[in-house]
Amino acid sequence: MGSDPGLRLVRSREPNDVDALVGRVAVGDSDAFSRLYDAVAASVYGVARRVVRDPERAEDVAQDVFLEVWRKAPSFNDARGSAKTWILTIAHRRAVDAVRRNESQKKYDGRASVDEVTREEPLDGLIEAEEHGAVRDCLETLTSLQLESVRLAYFNGYTYPEVATLLDKPLPTIKTRMRDGLIRLRDCLEGAR
Amino acid sequence: MSTDVHTLAGAYALDALSPEEAAQFRQHLDVCESCRIEVREFQKAAAQMGAAEAVTPPPDLKARVMALADRTPQLPPRTSEGPTAAPATGSTPGPTPGPGAGPDSGPTIASIEAHRGQPAGTSRRWTTWLAVAAAAVVLVGGGALGARALLDDSDAGLAAAPVQVFEAQDAQTATVETRNGGELTVAVSPSRKEMAVDTRELPALDDEHVYQIWSVQDDGTTVDVAILDDPGSGAAMGLPEQGTQVAVTVEPKGGSEQPTTDPVAQVDPYAV
Numbered sequence: 001m002g003s004d005p006g007l008r009l010v011r012s013r014e015p016n017d018v019d020a021l022v023g024r025v026a027v028g029d030s031d032a033f034s035r036l037y038d039a040v041a042a043s044v045y046g047v048a049r050r051v052v053r054d055p056e057r058a059e060d061v062a063q064d065v066f067l068e069v070w071r072k073a074p075s076f077n078d079a080r081g082s083a084k085t086w087i088l089t090i091a092h093r094r095a096v097d098a099v100r101r102n103e104s105q106k107k108y109d110g111r112a113s114v115d116e117v118t119r120e121e122p123l124d125g126l127i128e129a130e131e132h133g134a135v136r137d138c139l140e141t142l143t144s145l146q147l148e149s150v151r152l153a154y155f156n157g158y159t160y161p162e163v164a165t166l167l168d169k170p171l172p173t174i175k176t177r178m179r180d181g182l183i184r185l186r187d188c189l190e191g192a193r
Numbered sequence: 194m195s196t197d198v199h200t201l202a203g204a205y206a207l208d209a210l211s212p213e214e215a216a217q218f219r220q221h222l223d224v225c226e227s228c229r230i231e232v233r234e235f236q237k238a239a240a241q242m243g244a245a246e247a248v249t250p251p252p253d254l255k256a257r258v259m260a261l262a263d264r265t266p267q268l269p270p271r272t273s274e275g276p277t278a279a280p281a282t283g284s285t286p287g288p289t290p291g292p293g294a295g296p297d298s299g300p301t302i303a304s305i306e307a308h309r310g311q312p313a314g315t316s317r318r319w320t321t322w323l324a325v326a327a328a329a330v331v332l333v334g335g336g337a338l339g340a341r342a343l344l345d346d347s348d349a350g351l352a353a354a355p356v357q358v359f360e361a362q363d364a365q366t367a368t369v370e371t372r373n374g375g376e377l378t379v380a381v382s383p384s385r386k387e388m389a390v391d392t393r394e395l396p397a398l399d400d401e402h403v404y405q406i407w408s409v410q411d412d413g414t415t416v417d418v419a420i421l422d423d424p425g426s427g428a429a430m431g432l433p434e435q436g437t438q439v440a441v442t443v444e445p446k447g448g449s450e451q452p453t454t455d456p457v458a459q460v461d462p463y464a465v
Binding site: 026028030033034037038041042043044045046047049050055059062063064066067070071072073074075080081082084085088089091092093096097100101132134135136139150153154155157158159160163172174175176178179180181182183185186189 | 397
């Protein structure tokens with residue numbers, strides 16, 4: 001009974017769950033922080049893993065993300081977006097920072113080829129399976145240049161000038177493709193709800 | 194800023210801008226509501242893309258996170274939109290000149306110093322900069338490795354290690370937004386006569402630049418305090434005399450004898 005997967009799906013679709021937990025974390029509720037961890041740890045760690053790749057460094061990134069969430073929860077403003085977006089935005093920024101710090105020692109070491117970027121990695125099947133499917137479907141609506149631009153930036157931590165170099169395209173083209181790609185992704189995901 | 198600045202919203206939401214460009218774009222966001230909305234929507238879409246990569250973390254991560262949170266103070270809520278309510282003279286929005294900014298870029302520590310004609314380093318009045326704790330944990334909840342080291346060796350003997358200042362019973366903390374789009378958190382402990390800075394939220398710099406901390410005395414004299422080779426470590430220091438402020442600048446690698454750029458942040462410890 002405790003392993004009924006249906007329960008998880010229902011919980012993960014509860015839109016205000018993470019927002020409510022962050023509200024309680026904001027007043028120092030460590031029980032809420034524990035539940036918040038359970039609710040978003042896989043997403044946070046997953047982003048860190050995808051971007052920094054090394055599992056141990058990804059753990060360090062995830063740990064720093066949760067401490068930042070703990071420290072800053074009192075100033076979280078839900079008028080600016082959902083708590084989950086807030087947390088994943090922190091996770092991505094920290095993961096990218098970690099990659100760029102490391103890259104200052106060795107840049108362009110062939111860490112990411114475009115082939116690698118488009119490779120699908122196995123997903124943790126239990127969590128938010130429906131949302132994953134929607135994201136995958138929606139990413140397919142992007143042109144290949146939009147998709148590559150978005151993924152090289154988001155999943156590999158490249159700056160847009162680096163993406164332009166890797167894809168051998170002019171800077172303005174890449175800037176535009178990133179924006180257009182996100183517009184398509186956004187519109188598609190909104191339509192999917 | 195160029196007219197196609199809107200197109201940067203996508204790259205910004207993907208964290209694909211350099212720290213300097215990101216700071217510039219944030220300034221643009223202050224005056225462009227449609228850009229703010231677009232960035233918010235893009236960040237939501239990007240977050241969904243990220244969440245689709247969920248991977249269950251190793252089970253021991255949670256225990257570490259909970260233990261660290263337990264010993265980490267929370268920041269005070271912001272009282273308004275925009276710049277934080279924290280006292281800081283360096284947090285006003287405005288362009289951030291890079292190294293080599295022209296002499297007409299407004300009043301700077303460097304220009305005040307030039308006016309005063311004080312030789313560098315002759316008036317080191319901060320008594321004890323005990324530690325720019327390179328290997329440590331510096332800040333509350335400091336870098337992950339440091340934090341583990343702290344748990345393993347919680348009494349490392351660094352009297353002024355930043356984490357100890359942040360954890361002091363009477364510690365007052367304030368967070369200021371820096372001019373280059375980051376944050377600097379300051380803790381002051383009058384009982385310990387120490388202060389500390391959490392520098393982990395400063396934007397990463399390229400290989401050729403470092404953050405440098407200065408004390409700025411009430412007569413405008415600037416004194417080198419520390420070069421932050423690793424902003425992930427923060428710094429702890431003796432509490433300066435009243436009237437002395439603490440400033441952070443971006444300097445060429447190796448640091449400078451006197452500041453060569455406008456401070457990205459300047460804080461009066463007695464107003465924290």
